[in-house]
Amino acid sequence: MLKVVVIGSGNVAQHVIIAFKKAVGMELVQVFARDKNSLSHLLYTDVITSDYSQLITADLYIIAVSDYAIVDVSSRLQLADKLVVHTSGSVAMEALNDKNRKGVFYPLQTFSKNKDIDFNKVPICLEAQNTTDLELLKKVARTISENVYEIDSNQRKSLHVAAVFVSNFVNYMYQIGSEICTQNEVPFEILKPLIIETANKVMTLSPTEAQTGPAKRDDTQTINSHLNFLSDENQKEIYKLLTKSIIDNGKKL
Amino acid sequence: MLKVVVIGSGNVAQHVIIAFKKAVGMELVQVFARDKNSLSHLLYTDVITSDYSQLITADLYIIAVSDYAIVDVSSRLQLADKLVVHTSGSVAMEALNDKNRKGVFYPLQTFSKNKDIDFNKVPICLEAQNTTDLELLKKVARTISENVYEIDSNQRKSLHVAAVFVSNFVNYMYQIGSEICTQNEVPFEILKPLIIETANKVMTLSPTEAQTGPAKRDDTQTINSHLNFLSDENQKEIYKLLTKSIIDNGKKL
Numbered sequence: 284m285l286k287v288v289v290i291g292s293g294n295v296a297q298h299v300i301i302a303f304k305k306a307v308g309m310e311l312v313q314v315f316a317r318d319k320n321s322l323s324h325l326l327y328t329d330v331i332t333s334d335y336s337q338l339i340t341a342d343l344y345i346i347a348v349s350d351y352a353i354v355d356v357s358s359r360l361q362l363a364d365k366l367v368v369h370t371s372g373s374v375a376m377e378a379l380n381d382k383n384r385k386g387v388f389y390p391l392q393t394f395s396k397n398k399d400i401d402f403n404k405v406p407i408c409l410e411a412q413n414t415t416d417l418e419l420l421k422k423v424a425r426t427i428s429e430n431v432y433e434i435d436s437n438q439r440k441s442l443h444v445a446a447v448f449v450s451n452f453v454n455y456m457y458q459i460g461s462e463i464c465t466q467n468e469v470p471f472e473i474l475k476p477l478i479i480e481t482a483n484k485v486m487t488l489s490p491t492e493a494q495t496g497p498a499k500r501d502d503t504q505t506i507n508s509h510l511n512f513l514s515d516e517n518q519k520e521i522y523k524l525l526t527k528s529i530i531d532n533g534k535k536l
Numbered sequence: 537m538l539k540v541v542v543i544g545s546g547n548v549a550q551h552v553i554i555a556f557k558k559a560v561g562m563e564l565v566q567v568f569a570r571d572k573n574s575l576s577h578l579l580y581t582d583v584i585t586s587d588y589s590q591l592i593t594a595d596l597y598i599i600a601v602s603d604y605a606i607v608d609v610s611s612r613l614q615l616a617d618k619l620v621v622h623t624s625g626s627v628a629m630e631a632l633n634d635k636n637r638k639g640v641f642y643p644l645q646t647f648s649k650n651k652d653i654d655f656n657k658v659p660i661c662l663e664a665q666n667t668t669d670l671e672l673l674k675k676v677a678r679t680i681s682e683n684v685y686e687i688d689s690n691q692r693k694s695l696h697v698a699a700v701f702v703s704n705f706v707n708y709m710y711q712i713g714s715e716i717c718t719q720n721e722v723p724f725e726i727l728k729p730l731i732i733e734t735a736n737k738v739m740t741l742s743p744t745e746a747q748t749g750p751a752k753r754d755d756t757q758t759i760n761s762h763l764n765f766l767s768d769e770n771q772k773e774i775y776k777l778l779t780k781s782i783i784d785n786g787k788k789l
Contacts, residue, residue, distance in 0.1 A: 373750075373758050373761060393746075395746060405729060441719070442727070443762075444766065447750065449713035449727050451748060453734050454734055456709065457702050458743035466694070467691055469695055473683075485710050493648060494711065495646050496704030498708075505603065517781050521781065522697075
């Protein structure tokens with residue numbers, strides 16, 4: 284049975300821990316958390332340590348901490364020649380401390396507290412310094428997800444940037460939609476089926492095929508009427524830039 | 537049985553026709569299409585007319601044509617004091633010709649050819665000049681959807697603008713994500729679970745609660761590394777503006 288230690292207690296760490304607790308074919312033998320209480324709702328305290336010198340032997344150590352803490356945490360591990368991976372989309376594998384074998388175990392998903400995830404569908408992007416370690420990572424990843432990919436650091440960075448567009452920026456578009464609803468006393472509820480359908484469409488159509496709306500049609504009259512309607516300068520500026528981009532993009536095709 | 541005539545043969549018209557064909561409690565008695573063949577895959581040709589003088593008597597006439605054609609089509613109808621509605625999000629009810637009673641029957645959804653819709657979930661926003669007509673519109677709308685709303689012209693316009701943000705602009709974010717994947721030889725597939733989860737999150741969390749990512753954390757290092765990574769000026773400009781907006785927005789809260 285593959286033994287895994289998770290280091291971290293934040294958002295990603297917690298979702299990974301929940302996934303591993305359900306997994307068959309691997310064993311979550313220990314979790315490192317600076318504050319043991321932060322995980323008491325998920326784990327018995329005897330598997331949690333907050334002392335680096337107490338880390339036990341395992342096949343894989345997964346550092347699931349903030350990007351800026353990865354270098355520091357990986358240097359503090361009192362381990363040598365173990366397989367140590369981080370879970371970040373944007374940090375290079377090389378950033379991990381040299382005393383251990385390095386890898387990446389990047390679950391490409393948006394994790395929020397108070398929102399369960401079906402981890403089985405979460406793509407896990409793997410990278411390692413050698414084939415043996417990569418195979419071990421694949422084995423562990425496949426115990427929690429059916430979508431496992433081998434992705435190098437540069438590709439992973441591109442995915443991370445793309446994820447900002449299709450998730451963070453998309454969510455911000457939802458927020459502006461919600462603001463416009465509030466400003467006009469319309470329930471945001473009304474937009475929810477549209478939000479779901481817009482996401483569903485690109486499961487089967489390409490985004491280019493799926494594009495609709497006044498910018499796509501270069502419908503100047505509707506665009507101007509929308510710009511007149513918007514009073515918030517920030518909303519207006521975003522509307523203008525994205526409309527112009529969609530129009531220019533249409534002309535390129 | 538309520539009798540309905542649909543005027544139009546485009547995208548929206550076709551989805552509405554499909555929905556009405558399945559509906560119980562109303563009867564689609566006729567469809568007007570300039571080119572009868574455009575609907576031959578959906579209807580027997582004997583219910584289609586391309587002659588305004590052949591329009592038959594019905595309780596409701598739904599004009600489902602492009603925004604710019606509504607004024608013209610509604611003036612061509614050889615009818616008087618009938619209930620005539622349009623299906624546009626951005627055209628005022630008053631734009632309809634004065635010889636008939638006016639209303640709006642706006643299905644708030646993104647319609648594409650080659651993509652079926654579960655019409656039962658599509659919000660239908662209704663408006664009419666008097667209560668009797670509004671009740672009739674509600675009856676008809678409820679035969680095809682469980683989400684029926686009474687929305688005045690100004691609110692409808694705000695919904696239409698909000699829909700551009702949560703659907704058209706969102707889809708454009710998907711397109712940029714897809715471009716970045718292509719440029720870096722990563723399958724767009726990997727982003728699909730993230731796209732679905734990002735949409736699902738705002739079904740239960742507010743967009744403000746659901747926001748994640750480097751801009752939300754004001755993580756300058758990751759933001760700069762993303763900007764260095766992007767080589768396309770259009771992508772860069774959008775990344776900058778949306779990141780700045782999310783950061784400024786966080787400071788307002």
